[in-house]
Amino acid sequence: MSATPEKKAPKKSTPRTNMPVQPPFARIQNYLEVALGYSEADAQAEASRCIQCKKPSCRQGCPVEIDIKGFIGQLQKGDVPGAYKVLRAYNSLPSVCGRVCPQETQCEGMCILGKNPEKTGGAVAIGRLERFVADTFAARLAGGDAACLQITGEAACRMTHDELKVACIGAGPSSLTVAGYLASLGIKVTVYEALHEVGGVLVYGIPEFRLPKEIVRREVDAMRELGVEFKTNWVGGKAITVQELFDDGCKAVFIGVGAGLPQFMHVPGENNIGVFSANEYLTRVNLGRAYDFPNYDTPIFKADEVCVIGGGNVAMDAARTALRLGAKKVSIVYRRTKAEMPARLEELEHAIEEGVNLELLCAPLALNADENRRLASMTVQNMKLGEPDASGRRRPEPIEGDTREIPCQLAIIAVGTKPNPILLEATRGLALNKRGYIEANPETGETSIHNVFAGGDIVTGAATVISAMGAGRRAAKEIAKRLLGAEA
Amino acid sequence: MNYRILEKKVLIPGQTTLLVIDAPHVAKKAKPGNFVILRTSEKGERIPLTIADCDPDAGTVTIVFLVVGKSTAELNTFEEGQALHDFCGPLGRPTHIEKQGTVICVGGGTGVAAMHHIAKGHAAMGNHVVAIVGARNKDLLLFCNELGNFCPEVLIATDDGSQGHHGFVTEVLKQRLEEDKDVSEVVAIGPVPMMEAVSKVTKPFGVKTTVSLNAIMVDGIGMCGACRCTVGGETKFACVDGPEFDGHKVDFGELRLRLSQFRSQEQESMQLFQHKCHCGEGK
């Protein structure tokens, strides 16, 4: 096989290789992963669709600029460890990103084959291949030096220097990236997490049916083997402050506390029984495993008719969770149209396949209760699309006097989040921007305090897993440079 | 595993228990008014309990709880030497304590335990603390002796008259407010109806009234909104904005309803637990 890619545009269009999924009627009865992943043959077929462009445009679409051509090239040769090593040099959680990145607007959105799908069969399924490589590699790892291989793709990591201490606050993807990177260089990292489980949104927000918790646990276990210490139930700003961490000998502190404060809509009836933030609903189900109540103790509110307000990933996750918990009718209430929904395309498609109903072009005006203050219905304002706004999306405008009522006994509000002030208020000298997020140097991640770094949603506002990890990696590189000098 | 139980004291058999937990980092930071969130097991629910006392030198935190459902019933089966699965704190805003003169601290039921820590804080600040403690009968009274260690006055009310005033704490409070015009603050901690009643009594006197809201919580750090309460017409998160609020502004009716949100599942969980216990399953 010649490696030089002559102008070998595929003769006939080979369509994207489908990913096997659990059929909709079956999957809404369980909480198991929906997309089942490629087989070796599927992966080979899909990898061979990549034409190994001289100037691969796909790479510009990836927020961490993964050498996509490189890893697919390895895969074309059947070299899974080689492909993993390429991925791991850019991305600390490829098994996660392969599953949750909004590929259609990132890497795959830029793939040359996506430009003319009728002729080419569509963009290379980069995310699915990434997932295949990471899962296959992990499945082949066994004991021994596996942890370092998993974290770095290299055979061995450095011994830990116990005096080089770094602390991370929050245990989401940004902090996990910092911890993994520094631990592989022999730096002693301690991660402080407020909740009782490690992983951030990956464990309390994104449901099992989209991202099995086992995958996050596998990564965390590998980090533990490399000497990373996880302290759960520690709230930064309450149990420990940034200053105390330095007093305790830390050379640098990374803040990756996410943007977890739920926003409400400030419409009448929002505190009625049956009205939840998506954060509460998903945290009960995912962190508290309420889908397995009463085997697990955390209860969850159930209803026949459910409305989820919002159009992003969080709304999709809440709606599909409600279906799995036995709701008869679940509607997504969104003020624009399907085309403007910020959710990952695959999630929206899966939600519709599963029977989620879309109530488009309407916005809640009131959450109406019965005489016991239990939610009974929602009054919505009908909308139409006007001129594009700053984000380029057409602005929804109310149609004066045109309202309707949607019956529902459970409403889940997924209209965005804000930064949580607990740690920020307890950290003197930490500069915040107008919206209350941390100001950090875009190159190094350093905040207004020397040797205090920050990254992920607490800097950018709610964004993506891969961008949080990218920020973590930039900060980790800078920290390593400062601590190890030329050695890094 | 840490968070070991160093001491267990049954205050009212089958009902109220005191545990002293080994948690140095929590003890170091805990202030009156703070609470913890704990889980008994890997499958447990996160439940909030007030820090009733702490000893930073010994590294211990004391909690006192009433058995009301599955989690507290399970907690009550723990013995000295066993460890809790999770123990997170200190959480919530500490009580605002300043030198201000006379402070009346009213406690009902298990709420007396939480009130005890706050009363201690006020006494340490040099305030004249009057404790008013209520229960159904004298056998259910809690913390009277401990309160006596730093409160010059401990007034008692029992529903059946078996000790102290025959009637409610609110009657004792009202009488006291009528006699003493110099009371600068009333703190009330206990069942929701009791805090509501206290707030009604103090209103005409115009005295500052602080109550501690026991809303249902999940994370305890402001990330879920489960604990939202209406105070002065605004939505507040009890875990981070509170748990203490101005009793004259709290919508107690809403709080009571929100506390019943999961009633049917709680009952299911409790029945299952009792069933298991009676079968002698486990050890």
Ligand SMILES: Cc1cc2nc3c(=O)[nH]c(=O)nc-3n(C[C@H](O)[C@H](O)[C@H](O)COP(=O)(O)OP(=O)(O)OC[C@H]3O[C@@H](n4cnc5c(N)ncnc54)[C@H](O)[C@@H]3O)c2cc1C
């Ligand atoms: C339901 C849902 C679905 C999503 N779906 C997708 C998707 O499909 N694809 C995608 O790319 N992105 C998705 N996102 C967004 C993505 O998960 C986030 O952008 C990403 O997790 C941010 O990572 P982070 O490290 O900044 O913080 P987080 O993941 O938010 O983690 C922060 C951690 O810090 C902890 N913490 C907070 N305060 C403190 C404190 N004071 N002390 C100690 N610990 C603290 C929190 O408990 C949490 O564990 C989704 C988000 C949600 C909520």
Ligand SMILES: Cc1cc2nc3c(=O)[nH]c(=O)nc-3n(C[C@H](O)[C@H](O)[C@H](O)COP(=O)(O)OP(=O)(O)OC[C@H]3O[C@@H](n4cnc5c(N)ncnc54)[C@H](O)[C@@H]3O)c2cc1C
């Ligand atoms: C800040 C705060 C401090 C508290 N301090 C104490 C204390 O010092 N001693 C004490 O005995 N109790 C205290 N409580 C109440 C205690 O948390 C509940 O009694 C406990 O959670 C009940 O759990 P369960 O499984 O035993 O009962 P369940 O059967 O689950 O519930 C019984 C009732 O307890 C309430 N409850 C249930 N789950 C929660 C939850 N996650 N958070 C809050 N309330 C809940 C509900 O009203 C429910 O109807 C406090 C609550 C709060 C919010």
Ligand code: SF4
């Ligand atoms: S990390 Fe995400 S955006 Fe980058 S290549 Fe992988 S799937 Fe695409």
Ligand code: SF4
């Ligand atoms: S742009 Fe598409 S075809 Fe070209 S290298 Fe990237 S993935 Fe392969």
Ligand code: FES
């Ligand atoms: S308990 Fe979640 S916000 Fe208060």
